[in-house]
Amino acid sequence: MTEETISQLKKSFSYGSRSDMNFKFLKDLTDEEVTKFFQELLWKLGDTLDDGNLQRIISHIYQYQQKGYVGTGRFKYETTAFTQVELQKDKMRFALIASTGHFVQGQDPKPFGVEDMTQNQAEERITDFLRLEPELTSIPTNTPPDQLKVRHGGYDVRGAIMDRNVNFPIDRLNELAADGIIGEFSSPAYSFVGACSQMRLQNHALPRWIEKLHNEEIHGLILVPV
Amino acid sequence: MSVGHVARAMEESGIATVVIASGVFSDRLRAMHLPRIVLTDFPMGRPLGAPNDHETQREVLLAALDMIDHTKQGGSIHIFNRDYCPWNL
Structure with a gap:
């Protein structure tokens, strides 16, 4: 049996044999940082065994996610x-666009023509998504939770499945409109898969999206990346 | 980042925007010099807070809406300081 190196281990979490969207950042850390991540995680788990405080585990994961995404990007x-x-704001009409990959059941955007693509299949095709022009999906703001689906090959969607408002806050915005804190929450809200071609987004999709929101007389836009 | 490009283009067309993001992406979003950003200390994929933590989700949105009301120049960033608490419901 061949011994696995730290380098192979850390890469396996990013679309490899141990693919895990919460921990795909490990591939961008040095081998020493990855070793430290696991060592500190285990030590903190030991503390948590005794006092039950999970906050240190959450903070640990957050701090290392930050390390993985440090730097300004492209x-x-x-x-x-x-x-x-x-x-x-109480006189304004607001819209929501999130790069979360939400869509209404029965209106699957069918990326690459694939029917009922699973989350795992989306992760496997992430490089194809990164070449694709993004499609804006329309989601009526009164869509029942069990009618809203989410699929995105770039992040862990489990939190969003439990509660859409973690990254697609249509229930909270409906409440703010009902309370009179914002003038209006425009329906539909919108989502797209943010892992897409930036050139096609800017040159082809965005001019249409801008026209759409102006036609809806939107004053303010809440944007949520994941 | 896609949402950064959406924010820049929408703002140029006359629609005011505010981005709500996990602070994990702080460097990348700051580099895009967006009009208004709220950064939370929450893990990737859950920028408004933990599932079913309605109070925090609402507070994050109120912070974002406050930026719409009060921000006077682009490149403004609000740091939302609160623990991610999935058990504190």
């Missing part, structure tokens, strides 16, 4: 457009 800009808001 896109750097020095300036930004800025829209000065004229209305207060």
